[in-house]
Amino acid sequence: MEMTQTQIIAVANHKGGCGKTSTVVHLAAELVESGKKVLVVDLDPQANASLHIGTKHPSEVEVTSAELLSSDNNLLIDALEEETSFRNVSLIYGSLNLGKTEDQLKEYSPRPNEELKSKLEPLVGIYDFILIDCPPSLKILTSNALSAADSVIIPIESGSQYGLYGVTDLINHISKINRINPNLKLLGTLLIKHDKRQNVCKLIQDETENTVGYLFNTTIPTSTKVNQAAILKQSLIALDKKSKIRLAFQDLTNEILMRLK
Numbered sequence: 558m559e560m561t562q563t564q565i566i567a568v569a570n571h572k573g574g575c576g577k578t579s580t581v582v583h584l585a586a587e588l589v590e591s592g593k594k595v596l597v598v599d600l601d602p603q604a605n606a607s608l609h610i611g612t613k614h615p616s617e618v619e620v621t622s623a624e625l626l627s628s629d630n631n632l633l634i635d636a637l638e639e640e641t642s643f644r645n646v647s648l649i650y651g652s653l654n655l656g657k658t659e660d661q662l663k664e665y666s667p668r669p670n671e672e673l674k675s676k677l678e679p680l681v682g683i684y685d686f687i688l689i690d691c692p693p694s695l696k697i698l699t700s701n702a703l704s705a706a707d708s709v710i711i712p713i714e715s716g717s718q719y720g721l722y723g724v725t726d727l728i729n730h731i732s733k734i735n736r737i738n739p740n741l742k743l744l745g746t747l748l749i750k751h752d753k754r755q756n757v758c759k760l761i762q763d764e765t766e767n768t769v770g771y772l773f774n775t776t777i778p779t780s781t782k783v784n785q786a787a788i789l790k791q792s793l794i795a796l797d798k799k800s801k802i803r804l805a806f807q808d809l810t811n812e813i814l815m816r817l818k
């Protein structure tokens with residue numbers, strides 16, 4: 558097999574419902590559209606990304622990211638699912654068991670924050686992109702994602718007045734992780750449900766620019782197609798290739814590919 562340079566991207570923000578999972582899912586589909594080989598790693602007990610792109614129910618999957626992380630045995634081959642609803646997107650499922658995994662890592666792992674990094678090591682050179690969907694917390698699972706990643710995308714809910722709540726904690730957390738993973742860089746902040754005609758969105762945009770920076774030029778508009786796509790287990794490309802929301806994810810992908818050059 559030809560070796561490629563693998564980019565590992567974590568999508569993180571401990572604020573719930575800001576668009577992490579939809580970013581992972583639709584970025585994955587667009588990267589494939591650009592000819593890339595993609596793996597999604599679901600680190601969220603809610604397993605929303607798995608529900609969207611998986612062909613099985615997460616509760617029926619024997620080896621998920623939870624078992625992968627907490628076992629001393631090498632379960633990578635068993636955890637890796639190549640058949641998904643998305644062509645050329647592989648998946649390591651998330652599961653409710655991830656709740657226990659945090660405690661297990663804390664108690665038994667010599668390097669509780671670096672389990673994922675070591676477990677994914679054999680896949681470096683195989684996939685072009687590994688996208689990690691984080692849970693809405695800053696605890697050990699998110700630290701594992703950030704320790705394994707080359708870069709991080711921070712989605713920010715633009716339409717919400719609380720969109721930036723806690724984002725400085727996240728930036729501080731990333732700085733701390735930089736001590737164990739000096740490679741980790743902020744790939745960009747991404748405004749989700751953004752509508753530039755709305756004052757709240759404009760305020761959040763300015764404040765993001767001032768407090769964090771690294772804003773992607775692309776912003777993601779509000780669209781019910783995001784929910785539809787999840788229910789139908791489809792990509793936005795399959796659902797409505799020419800829609801504004803799909804084109805936004807396409808632009809985002811091009812921008813990411815440019816930034817990584």
Ligand SMILES: Nc1ncnc2c1ncn2[C@@H]1O[C@H](COP(=O)(O)OP(=O)(O)OP(=O)(O)O)[C@@H](O)[C@H]1O
Pocket residue numbers: 572573574575576577578579580601603605691692693749750777778779780781783784787
């Ligand atoms: N651009 C959008 N337009 C409309 N709805 C959206 C958009 N992006 C996400 N949503 C919806 O908002 C909700 C939260 O999005 P998503 O699940 O991606 O966030 P999350 O950060 O992963 O949440 P959690 O913290 O619970 O994991 C979902 O119901 C999703 O379908």
Ligand SMILES: [Mg+2]
Pocket residue numbers: 577578579601605606690691
């Ligand atoms: Mg999510």
